[in-house]
Amino acid sequence: MATWATPTNETLYGQERQHAIDNAGIVNRTAFEVNIGLFTGLALVTVLIRFYIRGRHIRKMLLDDYLLVLGAACLVVSMSMLYWYSPQLFVVEALNTIPDKVIVTMDEVMPLLDGNKKIQTFLGTNWTAIYAVKFSFLAYFWALVRNISPRLKPYFWSVVVFTTLSWAFVVSEGFILCPWFGVDAVVTVPMIIIHRAKMSTMQKVALGTFLSLSLMMVIMAVVRIVGSVRGSDAALDVAWEMFWQQLEGCVAVMMGSLTAFRGVFNRGDEKGSGESTGDLETASTGSPVQQQLLMPKSDSQQSGAR
Numbered sequence: 001m002a003t004w005a006t007p008t009n010e011t012l013y014g015q016e017r018q019h020a021i022d023n024a025g026i027v028n029r030t031a032f033e034v035n036i037g038l039f040t041g042l043a044l045v046t047v048l049i050r051f052y053i054r055g056r057h058i059r060k061m062l063l064d065d066y067l068l069v070l071g072a073a074c075l076v077v078s079m080s081m082l083y084w085y086s087p088q089l090f091v092v093e094a095l096n097t098i099p100d101k102v103i104v105t106m107d108e109v110m111p112l113l114d115g116n117k118k119i120q121t122f123l124g125t126n127w128t129a130i131y132a133v134k135f136s137f138l139a140y141f142w143a144l145v146r147n148i149s150p151r152l153k154p155y156f157w158s159v160v161v162f163t164t165l166s167w168a169f170v171v172s173e174g175f176i177l178c179p180w181f182g183v184d185a186v187v188t189v190p191m192i193i194i195h196r197a198k199m200s201t202m203q204k205v206a207l208g209t210f211l212s213l214s215l216m217m218v219i220m221a222v223v224r225i226v227g228s229v230r231g232s233d234a235a236l237d238v239a240w241e242m243f244w245q246q247l248e249g250c251v252a253v254m255m256g257s258l259t260a261f262r263g264v265f266n267r268g269d270e271k272g273s274g275e276s277t278g279d280l281e282t283a284s285t286g287s288p289v290q291q292q293l294l295m296p297k298s299d300s301q302q303s304g305a306r
Contacts, residue, residue, distance in 0.1 A: 012101045020101055024093035025239035032243055033086060039250040040079045046257035047072045064140040068256045071132030074125040075249050081122035082246055088115045093239050122242065124171045129249040131167035133256035138163065220248045 012020050022029040047068060054065065082089075088111050094102040104112065138160055145156045224244030 008100060010100045011103055017102060020098060021090050021094040024090055024097050024102075026237050027239060027243050029086065029090050032239060033083065036079055036082055036243065036246045039247050040075060043075060043250040043253040043257070044072060046254045050257040062139070064136040064256075067132050067136035067139060068253070071129040071136065071249075071253050071256060074129035074132060075253050078122050078126035078129060078246060078249060081118050081125065082242060085115055085118040085122065088112050088118075089239050089242065093237065096238075119242075123245070126245055126249045127167065127170045130252040131163065131170075133252040134163055134167075135160075136256050220244055220251060224248065 025032070027035075050068070051065070088108070091102070091104070091108060091112065092115075095104065138156075142156070145152055224241055
């Protein structure tokens with residue numbers, strides 16, 4: 001086996017070398033490949049469930065649906081890139097953690113040099129999947145935003161512009177040190193809508209908690225960055241970073257898909273008044289239900305509630 005470096009007494013060969021490479025990172029190669037496939041598959045299942053539910057109530061595709069499909073497609077591509085780059089990824093991990101035991105063979109040199117193309121493709125498609133879900137949420141809430149207050153529209157479009165610039169930046173850079181860049185701005189839009197919505201306090205809390213689950217992506221990003229630091233003398237754990245990057249994309253797609261279940265939060269008024277505030281899904285199409293959701297309660301309703 002021709003090598004690209006000088007062997008030492010500790011240099012491993014054959015199965016021992018491969019075993020050391022596969023276990024060089026915090027996450028071993030088997031767990032790495034199984035989990036990214038499992039979570040990506042789970043994300044795709046939630047997308048299918050979403051469209052099944054949507055097909056039973058609204059028999060047409062809306063803009064937020066197309067954006068979610070784009071996110072799911074990009075997630076599949078990023079997973080494929082990760083599987084393709086996996087052999088070289090763990091060789092790099094081994095060279096960083098146990099350079100005295102693993103050296104590069106001549107047949108590994110060119111794949112390692114070409115690995116940057118796979119990395120950039122993975123990061124570009126993965127970030128696009130995450131931001132496609134953000135844009136899906138923005139498209140979904142636009143029908144509600146435009147009926148709340150004229151002063152809210154400029155804020156909404158500033159969030160859209162900010163999110164677009166964030167996406168362009170992370171895709172062009174491939175990787176940034178602040179991976180939650182732009183998330184908080186998107187979350188503020190549904191929070192404003194819920195505050196103005198015609199529903200009980202408990203419904204607002206439940207729906208707000210549901211929509212704020214996207215903040216889990218921030219937590220996962222922190223885990224990705226903090227967990228990749230192994231020590232002052234060691235390089236960052238690239239496998240750990242890419243593992244959590246893919247999982248972050250999976251969570252984003254799942255959060256976008258789970259909005260199909262949001263009708264459970266606005267059924268409480270059916271018991272008290274005999275009429276429902278309606279599903280936000282229906283509201284987003286511009287139906288009269290939207291006006292009912294956003295219109296302030298009348299004096300008679302408020303006195304009756306008291």
